[in-house]
Amino acid sequence: MNHRTALLVAIVIAAAPALAQETGTLKKVKDNGSITLGIRESSYPLSYLDDKQQPVGYHIDVCNRIVDAVKAQLKLPALKLQHQAVTSQNRIPLVANGTVDLECGSTTNNEARQKQVAFAPTTFVTNVRMAVKKASGITGLAQLGGKPVATTTGTTSVQLMRAHEKGKGIDFKEVYGKDHADAFLMLETDRAVAFVMDDNLLAGLIVSSKSPADYAIVGEVLNVEPIAIMLRRDDPAFKKLVDAAVIGLMKSGELDKLYTRWFLSPIPPKNVSMNFPMSEQLKKLIKAPSDAPAESFNKK
């Protein structure tokens, strides 16, 4: 046996266990016999609780398909599925520290977050716009000068509004809700004339409000944000499995069916439809799946 053959044998011996055994998330899931999904309780209709307090929604369905792929790869059909509610504040630390294996909420994929976590291919695209009362006659951001405009504390919308203000020289009076429901309440009670937020969340809040016909989503798009399932960074084996599962849904047309089910048909708890057709950006992303961050969508 010459040196080169010896080296080759050594490499094969060293690599063999690595090929046979899972590492990272897959190993953890196999050892524990369970996988934990991070869910949001009111990210309508991506991930929310129905009237029986069960997590449902478009991204929950996508995650369930990914879990099926994990079961198939690990040959563990009895894998236990656990749910953990997460919030905007704790979702990234909970994914990073291993509490949550897949976050199935409404998380924007951006460059700052890619330093902490990885994302599956984008499965939803949201546009940051504003909701107004139809009676106010407001149709564009330029009409908001000197008026109170609501948004939710700790969201990217706050910064987008400030950046727009600087660029266009419009002076908003910013008011902040603790969460989306509070911020919508500000619009409802005339504390604010507009509420700036992701358009699907606005549509969800309007549909579930007392008088949906009074509100409209109007004005220019402040930002385009790709929303995706979140997983741990530096875990290539798991990332590959998740990507393949999501791309599989896209190629087979199943993602379109899920989209139609959650955005264009009556859904719980009120059995009304969001009536929110698929955007051109998402159609493109289904043809050419990508996990590129928001920054690449908003290059100016």
Next chain:
Amino acid sequence: MNYHWNFGIFLEQVKSGDETYLDWLITGLGWTLAVSLTAWLLALCIGIAVGALRTTPSRLLALLATAWVELFRNIPLLVQMFLWFFVVPEFLPRDWSLWVKQDMPAKEFVTAALCLGFFTSARVAEQVRAGVGSLPRGQRDASLALGFTLPQTYRHVILPQALRIVIPPLTSEFMNVFKNSSVAFAIGVLELTFQARQMQEDSEQGIETYLAVTLLYFICAFAANRGMAWIEAKSRVPGLIARTG
């Protein structure tokens, strides 16, 4: 844990430019101090008055003071904030209501300071009442027998002693004001907790953010503690209270 640490984040520019994250935290600290100190001033003034009234012989005044204490002590602070901010304006006449909701200057700050002040005043009042109650009954009787009126008795005899006795619980209350001021983020005051949420969303360095904010709250509360300890030492009357250490 698979976390990307970055303690240099505080000196980095925020995404929309112009400022650093440290500037955000400093603005937040400013509002936290403004809300807390205003609320504390209110709480002391109202609390001492209400607490003293609860110990007077007048049934009516004592009843009103008791009602104040029970109202503000039995409702959670967060609920009180929402009540004053969202609910009360709905019962005003339409023009006033719209003025309060859209044009009133610094409405978030005013609501938060009043609300936190009233909430804390109920707790200060209970401590003042306890302080007055702990004085020997003879103090009041002797003072009245010497020809002091009841208000003079309170002003010159009872309150100067009672307030010295209750400095330690008041110290806790002063520290609580700083900690409770964090609830003001819920109605949109741009204080420390609000800025922490913004910073964590913008930078994704949540652990560093909350470490810094924890430290800032600690410094505020600890400064209040040391300040009150100084006042306690300065105002001590030898023989009035046994020294405990």
